[in-house]
Amino acid sequence: MSEIVPEGPEGARQAAVLVDYQNLHHYLKGRIGRDGSTADLAGHLFKALRDRLAADDTRLVRGRAYADFGGLDDHTRHVQRSLYLHAIEPVYVPATMHRNTTDLQLAVDAIEMRDRHPEVTTFVLLAGDRDYAPVVTALLAHGRRVMVVGFKEHLSPYLLEHTDAGEFVDAAELLPANALVPEIEVGTAIQTTEFSAIQDPAYEIDYDALEVVEKFFGQYEEIYLTPLLRRLSDEIGEVEGHDPKSLVADLEECGAVRLERRKGMPYDYTVLLVNGEHPAVIEVREEIHGARVVATDDGLPFDDDAEI
Known part of the structure; x- marks a missing residue:
């Protein structure tokens, strides 16, 4: 002692x-x-x-x-x-x-x-x-x-x-006066990026990764990265050259998703945001949920092929 x-x-x-x-x-x-x-x-x-x-x-x-x-x-x-x-x-x-x-x-x-x-x-x-x-x-x-x-x-x-x-x-x-900077509110973005320029995913397995994102996390506006990586590992497994982190990196590179660092307590955390305007994302969502739903002028949703 x-x-x-x-x-x-x-x-x-x-x-x-x-x-x-x-x-x-x-x-x-x-x-x-x-x-x-x-x-x-x-x-x-x-x-x-x-x-x-x-x-x-x-x-x-x-x-x-x-x-x-x-x-x-x-x-x-x-x-x-x-x-x-x-x-x-x-x-x-x-x-x-x-x-x-x-x-x-x-x-x-x-x-x-x-x-x-x-x-x-x-x-x-x-x-x-x-x-x-x-x-x-x-x-x-x-x-x-x-x-x-x-x-x-x-x-x-x-x-x-x-x-x-x-x-x-x-x-x-x-502590000395002004020793601490104003605290960042928990959940505030402290490191963010823009969506990359839209392009086709580089590999077919990237579409599989998007399907996992949509099936298991599609109801969320932002997705915690750690549980997503676990789910990708469970659903897709370890494919040579395509581990969960590299799959997320592929989706980032083609503009389908982006990552954002958030203030946490006691530890910061990362969330994934999906680009709903990306063609690959739209394609996967249509495959999973059926015909695409669009908004009409009166605010009521109709399928693309619905008769009005």
């Missing part, structure tokens, strides 16, 4: 800070300028937090930050160096299919520290998930002071309800 050189009077209270760095990184990543560094901004946050505690006659003696550091965008060494400079020990938690791996490790360490180090009377949790509510409750029940630090707009209301007997600090107040 990381130790900090004591500061202040001998009688100062001792504190431990436990950081869900995985979530902190992803939040800051979406709120800094293009040239900013999440590690540097997190460093400002740690220093401000330490100063805030010192003003209350409390000194940090232990610190840990949990993340799959190898999977972060920032250079791993830079992140770890920044943490060590603030006397916070980086704890590597490998990313798995279970999103709460970091939460679990932090919770286990908090309870273990509570039991083994009675001299630590203040716990600072830099985290915002509702999963941490039982930890807050367990620490408060043993007479510990608990300070939850998080960005209020992304803090779980459930966790806030469980800090009534503790303290909550809005992390945004600990």
